Amino acid sequence: xxxVIARAHALAxxxxxxxxxxxxxxxxxxxxxxxxxxDVYALRLSPPVFHRLRELAGTRMTxxxxxxxxxxxxxxxxxxxxxxxxxxxxxxxxxxxLPEQRAKSRINRxxxxxxxxxxxxxxxxxxxxxxxxxx
Numbered sequence: 770x771x772x773v774i775a776r777a778h779a780l781a782x783x784x785x786x787x788x789x790x791x792x793x794x795x796x797x798x799x800x801x802x803x804x805x806x807x808d809v810y811a812l813r814l815s816p817p818v819f820h821r822l823r824e825l826a827g828t829r830m831t832x833x834x835x836x837x838x839x840x841x842x843x844x845x846x847x848x849x850x851x852x853x854x855x856x857x858x859x860x861x862x863x864x865x866x867l868p869e870q871r872a873k874s875r876i877n878r879x880x881x882x883x884x885x886x887x888x889x890x891x892x893x894x895x896x897x898x899x900x901x902x903x904x
Contacts, residue, residue, distance in 0.1 A: 770865055773812060774858045781807040781857065783850060788841035802841035805853040810834045814864075822864035836860075 788802030809822065809830065823830055830836050838860075840853035876884070 770862070773814070773865070774861055777807055777812060777857055777861060778854060780811050781805050781854075783853070785846055786839075788849075801844060801846050801849060802839060803846065803849040803853045805836075805838045805840070805857060807836045807838075807857065808834060809836050818864050821868075822860065825860055825863055 782805075784804045784806070785800035786802045786804055787797065787800050809819065814822065822836075826836055829838060836857070838853050838856055840849040840856065842852055843849050
């Protein structure tokens, strides 16, 4: 797991762009936001992990399999770079976690008849709500 994160950090390319948000006049002059790009296919993830990563990434993953993370919360390049790398690591950790299998619920015979009885009663109430005809 940690080796995948280390590989991702090594393969990711960073570019600095001008950001909106805090920074005053400095924000217009200095490129403090970090755009981190990673080719997910280069990580050689197993198919289930890749599909979970694609699901978690959503619109942050391009059609070519490139993951694009933009970090602009902080005023400094270094803080934004750390933020982007941490978010990438967290995304990869989440993709490696297997979701818990949901246990199928079972209802016993008495519970089933009670449920059906309640549905019949509700249906009767709703059936009595129709238009009143005086014919």
